[in-house]
Amino acid sequence: MITQLMPAMVKVAERKIHSPEFATLYIDEPIDFKPGQFVMVWIPGVDEKPYTISHHSPDRFGITVEAKGIFSRKAVSLGPGDKIGIRGPFGNGFNMGNGHKRVAVVAGGCGMAPLAPLVEAFQTDNGPETLLIQGARSKSFLLYPDRFTAKAEICTDDGSKGYKGFVTDILVQKIKALPANLAPGFDMVYTCGPEIMMAKVFEICEAHGIPCQVSLERYMRCGFGVCGACVCGHAVVCKDGPVFGSKALRTMADFNTRALLKTGRSVPLNEYAAWRCQ
Amino acid sequence: MITQLMPAMVKVAERKIHSPEFATLYIDEPIDFKPGQFVMVWIPGVDEKPYTISHHSPDRFGITVEAKGIFSRKAVSLGPGDKIGIRGPFGNGFNMGNGHKRVAVVAGGCGMAPLAPLVEAFQTDNGPETLLIQGARSKSFLLYPDRFTAKAEICTDDGSKGYKGFVTDILVQKIKALPANLAPGFDMVYTCGPEIMMAKVFEICEAHGIPCQVSLERYMRCGFGVCGACVCGHAVVCKDGPVFGSKALRTMADFNTRALLKTGRSVPLNEYAAWRCQ
Amino acid sequence: MQTTFLGKTLHTPLVLASGVLGSNKAILERVWENGCGLPTMKSIGPAPREGHKNPTVIDLGNGMINAVGLPSPGYLNMEEEWQELSDRAFPINASIYGGSVDEFVRVAEFVSAKGPDFIELNISCPNSDQHGMIFGVNAQSSHDVVAAVKKVIHVPLIAKLTPAAPDIAGIAKACEDAGADAICAINTAGPGMVIDIESRSPVLAFKKGGLSGPMIKPIAVRCVYDIFRSVSIPIIGLGGISTGTDAIEIIMAGASLVGIGTAVRYRGITVFDKVNKEINDWLAAHGTTLEEIRGAAHREAL
Amino acid sequence: MQTTFLGKTLHTPLVLASGVLGSNKAILERVWENGCGLPTMKSIGPAPREGHKNPTVIDLGNGMINAVGLPSPGYLNMEEEWQELSDRAFPINASIYGGSVDEFVRVAEFVSAKGPDFIELNISCPNSDQHGMIFGVNAQSSHDVVAAVKKVIHVPLIAKLTPAAPDIAGIAKACEDAGADAICAINTAGPGMVIDIESRSPVLAFKKGGLSGPMIKPIAVRCVYDIFRSVSIPIIGLGGISTGTDAIEIIMAGASLVGIGTAVRYRGITVFDKVNKEINDWLAAHGTTLEEIRGAAHREAL
Ligand SMILES: Cc1cc2nc3c(=O)[nH]c(=O)nc-3n(C[C@H](O)[C@H](O)[C@H](O)COP(=O)(O)OP(=O)(O)OC[C@H]3O[C@@H](n4cnc5c(N)ncnc54)[C@H](O)[C@@H]3O)c2cc1C
Ligand SMILES: Cc1cc2nc3c(=O)[nH]c(=O)nc-3n(C[C@H](O)[C@H](O)[C@H](O)COP(=O)(O)OP(=O)(O)OC[C@H]3O[C@@H](n4cnc5c(N)ncnc54)[C@H](O)[C@@H]3O)c2cc1C
Ligand SMILES: Cc1cc2nc3c(=O)[nH]c(=O)nc-3n(C[C@H](O)[C@H](O)[C@H](O)COP(=O)(O)O)c2cc1C
Numbered sequence A, B: 001m002i003t004q005l006m007p008a009m010v011k012v013a014e015r016k017i018h019s020p021e022f023a024t025l026y027i028d029e030p031i032d033f034k035p036g037q038f039v040m041v042w043i044p045g046v047d048e049k050p051y052t053i054s055h056h057s058p059d060r061f062g063i064t065v066e067a068k069g070i071f072s073r074k075a076v077s078l079g080p081g082d083k084i085g086i087r088g089p090f091g092n093g094f095n096m097g098n099g100h101k102r103v104a105v106v107a108g109g110c111g112m113a114p115l116a117p118l119v120e121a122f123q124t125d126n127g128p129e130t131l132l133i134q135g136a137r138s139k140s141f142l143l144y145p146d147r148f149t150a151k152a153e154i155c156t157d158d159g160s161k162g163y164k165g166f167v168t169d170i171l172v173q174k175i176k177a178l179p180a181n182l183a184p185g186f187d188m189v190y191t192c193g194p195e196i197m198m199a200k201v202f203e204i205c206e207a208h209g210i211p212c213q214v215s216l217e218r219y220m221r222c223g224f225g226v227c228g229a230c231v232c233g234h235a236v237v238c239k240d241g242p243v244f245g246s247k248a249l250r251t252m253a254d255f256n257t258r259a260l261l262k263t264g265r266s267v268p269l270n271e272y273a274a275w276r277c278q
Numbered sequence C, D: 001m002q003t004t005f006l007g008k009t010l011h012t013p014l015v016l017a018s019g020v021l022g023s024n025k026a027i028l029e030r031v032w033e034n035g036c037g038l039p040t041m042k043s044i045g046p047a048p049r050e051g052h053k054n055p056t057v058i059d060l061g062n063g064m065i066n067a068v069g070l071p072s073p074g075y076l077n078m079e080e081e082w083q084e085l086s087d088r089a090f091p092i093n094a095s096i097y098g099g100s101v102d103e104f105v106r107v108a109e110f111v112s113a114k115g116p117d118f119i120e121l122n123i124s125c126p127n128s129d130q131h132g133m134i135f136g137v138n139a140q141s142s143h144d145v146v147a148a149v150k151k152v153i154h155v156p157l158i159a160k161l162t163p164a165a166p167d168i169a170g171i172a173k174a175c176e177d178a179g180a181d182a183i184c185a186i187n188t189a190g191p192g193m194v195i196d197i198e199s200r201s202p203v204l205a206f207k208k209g210g211l212s213g214p215m216i217k218p219i220a221v222r223c224v225y226d227i228f229r230s231v232s233i234p235i236i237g238l239g240g241i242s243t244g245t246d247a248i249e250i251i252m253a254g255a256s257l258v259g260i261g262t263a264v265r266y267r268g269i270t271v272f273d274k275v276n277k278e279i280n281d282w283l284a285a286h287g288t289t290l291e292e293i294r295g296a297a298h299r300e301a302l
């Protein structure tokens, strides 16, 4: 049984390779789940890192990994039968609201991973009208191209698919295109992606009086709000987050500016992003 | 809440003095209970000892203490408002059977304490016909003279009340007086008192093919079957007992012969009984 | 429940344990606003140190095992944090560690100049081969490091001890003799190890880790009880304290302040407010005060 | 699951911990019949000793705290028990203690002549001021007592160690060098204390007591892991073992046999049969053997 206590060793049931950079590992075990929550993934002898649950059904779940550094490259190399340790789920997950009529979901790159189960949850008979705006560096970095029933707005940095430019451009455009009598145009905007993108989405939402939720990443150790590795201003990302709403963001020192390295040293975000685990 | 874990400090709600030797302390707290079970009673700074639950209702229970040594003399001196620590209940309690028609209850001295709630439980509309045989050194040592609706056969060593002689004499007489077509005459004989008396009761029962249950005492520490202080042959008195049926008694080395002192030394029963805690 | 501790007024008698949450000013402040009288910073070391690979912290249900490995930016790389802390409205306890008396002295002197309210010497961390615990298990080296640091700092000194010391009361006395103003006990216990039998490997990357939380409370209570008999300086009691009655228990053993770490896992950051309320309710129901019950478990015996 | 241990065949790899139940032949036999390969007798001392007043043993839910205080009839007063044991069908491990090397030697020599299968030196009991632990926290005195006893006995010698030793692996090595045939680890941890806040007094009459059961398992696993790296004699691993997977865990840390004490409280005397079955089921499901998994947690690291 997978819990928040000791990691449970489970077998990778299937690996789906999306592109040279991305793969999804599926585990045939039940796990508690709310869209936006994450698990700690342990590869014995290597390391343990947080990954969003990107796929979920009653007896299977999956994580989508972008090959980046030592750990994630090892992770995407795992195949059926390989064992990994899982503990979780951790974090608060997205607040899906009650009776939302129209929502926007803005994903950048791997930020699609936590948002995908949210979009699926919204795509039910009683769900809100969901506008999905998905962006990536280029076409091969666009996750899950055929996963959703709703049509998505696609953008790539290089124009290899969809609109050439930023998801935020589309978001502004869509907000403006909404009939003026619908105010606010969206009941909620959900976003995950590079922090600078999320900050821009937040800024746009604030300007238009639309509430928004972002999913943050910081270096994590415990995953359950004790060790302090993941703090962002007054927020404990693993426990209070990783999803934060507009209210918390307004007073959150360090959002879109600084993050703590593994040493605990506070550095500008770009320095944090360039840092690699040995 | 009273549990088997840490002693719960509770107030003595009432003390009833039965005689210079006996007093019952009442506690106004609920406790799980089966007739024959006991609690560990802690007087901080003094000691902790096992006592049978002699009175029980949903929100009150009592223990009856015979003033004997340091601890029990201290216990009978406690009055309303004094605090004692209780953990328990421990032990198996009596097996009250199913559909018994006729039972005998044979009590010697303080042995009445565990048997009293049993007699009360039997004295219901559907209960078996209950013959109570109660013996003591002399009149003032007879516990609870007015407690039961059923008439009791009384014996005292000195003849100060009832028959002058042993409870076992009465038991034999009663068994013999039963119509021959009732076989066995009693469905069960329950007994508690000096071990030599219980051994005699057991012997009589064996001779007449009547099953019996006795409640043993041995020096106790943990009360829950770990420390080994209370073993009697292969039996762990606090956990397997304190009530043992005929089957266990037949193979129980040390029953009515030996007991372990506080040092763990095995000594003859009379030496054990003469031993006093400092 | 205002308390005075080494001349400073604290709004509650609760202390945030070092290494738990206290990674920046905002979180120290949040903990303080939630009822912590004295937030402690994560231990500051002599050089940048990443700590161990994950897994570093595992919840065992009744407590945790951790080998974070003393990550620290290094005392020279925290200018910004000290800047922010300089106009704080709340007291802080700066925990420091070193690999030698010299390192302790260097870090302590520098940190002292930054104006924390107290400096806590972590001579008791089990999760690094070179740092910390080696001092705390030996009376002479504990004495040496405390005496040396005491000379170079201008704020009260707290010595944080490990239950791994065969005679923690003796270590505490050595620290007092060397000039410590208070004792903090205990750091994590053990160390322990948990092995995942499927992968046949220790779960923590460092293999061994310190135990904390409810399962070590009896050890913490015993240590505080022993220390209370050997020193006359105040004691910060911690180790498995999660509730008001836990706090009362360690205060009866002799603690002046009560530290909380792992309980943040089980009761959230608001654990401080909760425990304060529980302490107050208990004191009110028993018509007594913290002063009156401090060390009460010794009375009958003394 | 027959196992050979120091030349003797045991019907299972499980050992009854000393001080738990083993007060007479009948109960040692019952434990053996219920799946215990090697029942250990309660520790035998140099003189009659009552042990402490009650409370002596308290269940904390996730383990126990005890200060029974080494009650013993004294080695000279157990003639009857030895008599009964002389025609036993099962092996026994005789645990002994003393207050000095001389006392250990005297008791050991006498007991050895009574023909137990093994003699275990309890140099690790925390619950007496004069007996036991003082040896087990110091390598030199551990060496001395083992070497002296080894000379006078004719059965294999097991040294039982305490986790209170700052370096248990070093103590184990000292014992091996002195001639110990096996190590038993661990005795109770801590010590700890629980205070009843209503009566404001420690619950145990002796005030402090040793911790056992699930809450000390990580400490036991770590100790066995450390000892396995420092000695080549077999290890009896115990401390908080309650289930088959617990047993597998401590075997992977390096244990050859697995001791069970406190788990008798939680799973009854039949805990031995239960754990044996759980071990077998696990081994079968994983297609492996005890020999193959022994010390497995060291492999990747070695
Ligand atoms: C809540 C959360 C959810 C995440 N979900 C996903 C996901 O669904 N898919 C995915 O590919 N990645 C996800 N990540 C990032 C992931 O944890 C790894 O950081 C990433 O895979 C890079 O690891 P690496 O070892 O390969 O690279 P590294 O060289 O170790 O590091 C690259 C960067 O990853 C970050 N990082 C490294 N270690 C950690 C750590 N222990 N905790 C947090 N961040 C770390 C740092 O920013 C670092 O600069 C998530 C992170 C968080 C905090
Ligand atoms: C299961 C059980 C139920 C009992 N129920 C009652 C009861 O309802 N009423 C009652 O008066 N007594 C009862 N006792 C006996 C009681 O526990 C005390 O032993 C008795 O009160 C004498 O204690 P003392 O300190 O005054 O005398 P002591 O001088 O200490 O001892 C007198 C005798 O009591 C026995 N004894 C002493 N300490 C213990 C101990 N820790 N555990 C067991 N026996 C001990 C020994 O046989 C000793 O010879 C019970 C004992 C057991 C085991
Ligand atoms: C994750 C974690 C990290 C810790 N880091 C430190 C540290 O850096 N310095 C220190 O002195 N103590 C550290 N400790 C020990 C705690 O401060 C505290 O002494 C111990 O956990 C016992 O208290 P608790 O049971 O309330 O957690 C750490 C504890 C934990 C759980």
Ligand SMILES: Cc1cc2nc3c(=O)[nH]c(=O)nc-3n(C[C@H](O)[C@H](O)[C@H](O)COP(=O)(O)O)c2cc1C
Pocket: B226, B227, D017, D018, D019, D020, D042, D043, D057, D064, D066, D068, D070, D095, D122, D125, D160, D186, D187, D188, D211, D212, D213, D214, D216, D238, D239, D240, D241, D259, D260, D261, D262, D263
């Ligand atoms: C009530 C009790 C009494 C004990 N008495 C002894 C003893 O006399 N000699 C000894 O070597 N160990 C003694 N121990 C320690 C156990 O043998 C064992 O080492 C310890 O309890 C850890 O194992 P466990 O967690 O399985 O109980 C005692 C333990 C308990 C709980």
Ligand code: FES
Pocket: A219, A220, A221, A222, A223, A224, A225, A226, A227, A228, A229, A230, A231, A236, A237, A238, A239
């Ligand atoms: S990862 Fe430990 S507090 Fe967030």
Ligand code: FES
Pocket: B219, B220, B221, B222, B223, B224, B225, B226, B227, B228, B229, B230, B231, B236, B237, B238, B239
């Ligand atoms: S009193 Fe401890 S086993 Fe019975």
